[in-house]
Amino acid sequence: MTDISAGLKGSYSGNANSLFKLYFKTSLLTVLTLGIYRFWAKTRIRKYIWSSASAGGDTFEYTGTGLEKFLGFLVAVVILGVYLGLVQMVLFYFGLNIFAVEPESVEEAIAQMAAFYLTVLAIMPLWYFARYRARRYKLARTRWRGIRFGAEPAAWGYAIRALGFQLLTIVTLGLLLPLQTFKLEKFVTDRSWYGSAKFHQEGKWTELYPAMKHLFVGAAFVVLAAVIAATDSSIQFALLTMAAGYVWALVGFVYYRIKSFEYLTHNKTLGDQMRFRTAPRTGHVIKIAIFGGLAVGVVVAILFGVIGAILAAVAPGLIAGGGSIGPGIVIVAALYILALITINGLTLSWITQRILGHVIRVTGSPEASELAQIEQREADRGADAEGFADALDVGGAF
Amino acid sequence: MRRPDGPVAAVFFDGRTANRHDVSVTIHWQSPPTLEITGQAKGLPLRWPLGDLRGLSDQSDPDTLVVTRLAPTDDEAPRDPARLIISDPSLRDWIRHSRPNLHRKDVFKGTALKVLGRGAAALVAFGLILFVILPRLADTLAVLIPPEREAALGAATIRQFELFFGDEDGGSLRCDNSKAQAVWDDMATRMAASGGYNGPLTLIVLDHPMVNAFAAPGGHVVFFQGMIDAAETPDELAAVLSHEIGHVAARDPTRLALRSAGTVGILGLIFGDFTGGGAVLILAEQLINASYSREAEAAADVHAFEALTAANIDAAALADLFQRLRKIYGDSDGLIAHFVSHPSLGDRIANARAVGDQLDDPRPVISDADFDIIKATCD
Numbered sequence: 001m002t003d004i005s006a007g008l009k010g011s012y013s014g015n016a017n018s019l020f021k022l023y024f025k026t027s028l029l030t031v032l033t034l035g036i037y038r039f040w041a042k043t044r045i046r047k048y049i050w051s052s053a054s055a056g057g058d059t060f061e062y063t064g065t066g067l068e069k070f071l072g073f074l075v076a077v078v079i080l081g082v083y084l085g086l087v088q089m090v091l092f093y094f095g096l097n098i099f100a101v102e103p104e105s106v107e108e109a110i111a112q113m114a115a116f117y118l119t120v121l122a123i124m125p126l127w128y129f130a131r132y133r134a135r136r137y138k139l140a141r142t143r144w145r146g147i148r149f150g151a152e153p154a155a156w157g158y159a160i161r162a163l164g165f166q167l168l169t170i171v172t173l174g175l176l177l178p179l180q181t182f183k184l185e186k187f188v189t190d191r192s193w194y195g196s197a198k199f200h201q202e203g204k205w206t207e208l209y210p211a212m213k214h215l216f217v218g219a220a221f222v223v224l225a226a227v228i229a230a231t232d233s234s235i236q237f238a239l240l241t242m243a244a245g246y247v248w249a250l251v252g253f254v255y256y257r258i259k260s261f262e263y264l265t266h267n268k269t270l271g272d273q274m275r276f277r278t279a280p281r282t283g284h285v286i287k288i289a290i291f292g293g294l295a296v297g298v299v300v301a302i303l304f305g306v307i308g309a310i311l312a313a314v315a316p317g318l319i320a321g322g323g324s325i326g327p328g329i330v331i332v333a334a335l336y337i338l339a340l341i342t343i344n345g346l347t348l349s350w351i352t353q354r355i356l357g358h359v360i361r362v363t364g365s366p367e368a369s370e371l372a373q374i375e376q377r378e379a380d381r382g383a384d385a386e387g388f389a390d391a392l393d394v395g396g397a398f
Numbered sequence: 399m400r401r402p403d404g405p406v407a408a409v410f411f412d413g414r415t416a417n418r419h420d421v422s423v424t425i426h427w428q429s430p431p432t433l434e435i436t437g438q439a440k441g442l443p444l445r446w447p448l449g450d451l452r453g454l455s456d457q458s459d460p461d462t463l464v465v466t467r468l469a470p471t472d473d474e475a476p477r478d479p480a481r482l483i484i485s486d487p488s489l490r491d492w493i494r495h496s497r498p499n500l501h502r503k504d505v506f507k508g509t510a511l512k513v514l515g516r517g518a519a520a521l522v523a524f525g526l527i528l529f530v531i532l533p534r535l536a537d538t539l540a541v542l543i544p545p546e547r548e549a550a551l552g553a554a555t556i557r558q559f560e561l562f563f564g565d566e567d568g569g570s571l572r573c574d575n576s577k578a579q580a581v582w583d584d585m586a587t588r589m590a591a592s593g594g595y596n597g598p599l600t601l602i603v604l605d606h607p608m609v610n611a612f613a614a615p616g617g618h619v620v621f622f623q624g625m626i627d628a629a630e631t632p633d634e635l636a637a638v639l640s641h642e643i644g645h646v647a648a649r650d651p652t653r654l655a656l657r658s659a660g661t662v663g664i665l666g667l668i669f670g671d672f673t674g675g676g677a678v679l680i681l682a683e684q685l686i687n688a689s690y691s692r693e694a695e696a697a698a699d700v701h702a703f704e705a706l707t708a709a710n711i712d713a714a715a716l717a718d719l720f721q722r723l724r725k726i727y728g729d730s731d732g733l734i735a736h737f738v739s740h741p742s743l744g745d746r747i748a749n750a751r752a753v754g755d756q757l758d759d760p761r762p763v764i765s766d767a768d769f770d771i772i773k774a775t776c777d
Contacts, residue, residue: 048456
């Protein structure tokens with residue numbers, strides 16, 4: 001890492017307390033406004049996280065506004081409402097629907113599954129479309145040293161490719177996952193900008209295979225378990241092998257995410273020669289997830305214990321009320337929502353933020369002299385301001 | 399707070415290049431007061447009016463203040479793209495305390511109109527989808543749906559109720575009493591015929607103390623034992639039964655099931671995935687479906703009155719039942735009525751009495767002996 005210290009070094013200064021308080025406050029406002037405040041809530045969380053991250057001592061800035069997200073959502077949700085309504089009508093016309101009816105014949109089961117997958121298939125292109133637009137919006141609202149990031153409009157091109165590569169990965173049982181990872185990352189990176197400088201993704205997709213090694217080991221365990229089960233003997237041993245395979249593959253997936261991120265970052269360039277280094281540690285990320293998860297688990301147990309006790313105390317009153325909506329139900333529902341907000345806030349500030357902080361701290365660029373030539377780029381009005389992503393729940397914690 | 403006088407060191411990003419500039423900042427007090435940024439970079443010195451200073455909000459580091467300037471740019475907010483990073487404690491705190499507009503949310507001209515316009519358009523679009531298109535679609539589909547699928551939908555609905563009441567295996571709550579079932583079936587057949595309904599009809603009694611009965615898709619009518627216990631005369635049960643047959647004849651359960659399937663999907667899209675969103679969604683769905691079903695309830699009452707009159711049974715039995723229930727549980731007039739799927743009890747009682755008065759010599763629907771048999775359906 002000595003090479004980074006000479007250039008730009010990433011650092012992260014956010015703390016769990018402040019982020020949790022901000023999350024709790026904004027989530028409460030979201031519930032009280034029946035969900036309308038969620039656009040402002042997300043924006044404020046991003047402002048905090050962006051301002052916690054810095055490169056070479058200069059912090060990032062998130063310039064999005066809650067209002068533009070709200071307006072974008074209004075447009076997107078109407079388009080989606082009409083589109084999904086039409087899709088459902090067409091499916092109905094052909095006698096396919098996804099009701100919670102237990103299928104009684106094979107044909108019914110097939111029809112139900114077909115309806116489900118057709119609906120998913122109808123949403124999938126939109127989902128990828130929304131994902132690219134959301135990324136473009138986030139880049140357009142990110143600044144560092146006062147200069148805007150940005151991305152070119154290419155959401156449909158991305159959606160088509162993403163669908164194709166996803167399909168390839170599925171039919172090859174995951175063997176072509178590196179192709180999917182690399183090609184999509186290249187598509188996105190080659191259309192991303194920092195000011196007047198363009199990003200480039202170099203490298204080869206086949207070089208992501210070493211990152212897959214633990215996934216292969218996990219898969220081998222599962223195959224072995226199937227062989228043991230088929231040939232005879234101890235079913236317990238087969239199940240144990242199977243469980244070991246699943247855990248190995250789970251950790252292997254985290255390892256793949258981290259190693260592929262590392263490879264892709266090392267092979268990115270900005271402008272003519274600016275390069276990047278990163279060195280996140282799989283063990284450390286898993287440690288954060290496990291210990292953070294345990295800590296959240298303890299809080300969950302305590303919270304729901306308290307709620308359970310309150311419920312037990314008011315339950316007789318609820319039943320005597322003859323099914324009408326009494327104050328007891330309202331109190332229990334409110335406690336339940338507060339507990340959920342607490343859990344999500346803790347997950348965000350104890351787990352997500354710490355993993356993000358780790359990745360940012362080990363990332364940087366050894367050589368930053370080229371920054372002097374970079375100029376501002378034009379503002380991107382961002383049209384729907386990731387309204388499609390908000391309507392389809394695309395995207396992660398923030 | 400002390401006014402800062404001498405020049406103070408700060409960092410400046412000009413918003414045109416990615417260079418970091420070390421600058422010094424001085425406050426000038428001539429009118430209008432300004433903040434002057436001086437340094438080596440191109441474009442400096444700059445003077446920003448103090449009233450136009452705007453700070454970034456929700457920042458993680460409380461020790462630095464990032465300021466920019468109110469300016470009519472093509473940015474997402476009316477802000478100068480340049481940024482001034484102030485770490486000097488006295489200047490930072492002085493700006494924070496003396497600038498009431500530092501965190502004002504400025505918007506571009508015409509924003510209010512845009513919000514109103516898009517909000518209204520979205521409301522109209524969703525009003526159309528929820529209250530015009532979905533109900534029409536559900537009405538059409540309820541007629542087109544094949545009978546066997548409708549029956550399966552009804553079985554699934556009843557199964558949901560059983561699960562809700564803790565019957566994991568299915569069937570353990572059902573009261574299987576062939577003697578009582580024969581009386582029920584006979585009564586159901588007569589009430590269906592007198593109401594002009596000749597489709598499929600299955601009567602089920604569930605052993606649960608809830609005072610209720612409901613119709614499910616595919617000609618299912620479900621009574622809870624609590625409802626049977628609450629009835630003092632057989633005519634009261636006949637009235638409730640006729641009301642539920644009214645729903646079956648109008649295919650209300652199927653229509654409502656189709657409607658709420660669509661409503662939940664659309665509402666899920668609107669409310670999104672925020673914490674507590676599930677509760678809001680359920681509440682909104684209740685509100686919308688209640689408004690749908692109040693009309694259906696009124697129509698089912700009319701069907702029941704006609705069927706009872708045609709069978710020479712006193713419709714006032716329904717009024718007697720409701721009056722007793724009202725004494726126990728109270729009425730649902732006013733605001734609460736919006737959350738409740740039935741019309742006001744007072745109106746229903748008055749209507750039943752008016753219909754009942756038209757008969758000269760009404761007869762009970764079944765004998766007292768038969769009534770004793772069905773009272774004991776779940777024993």
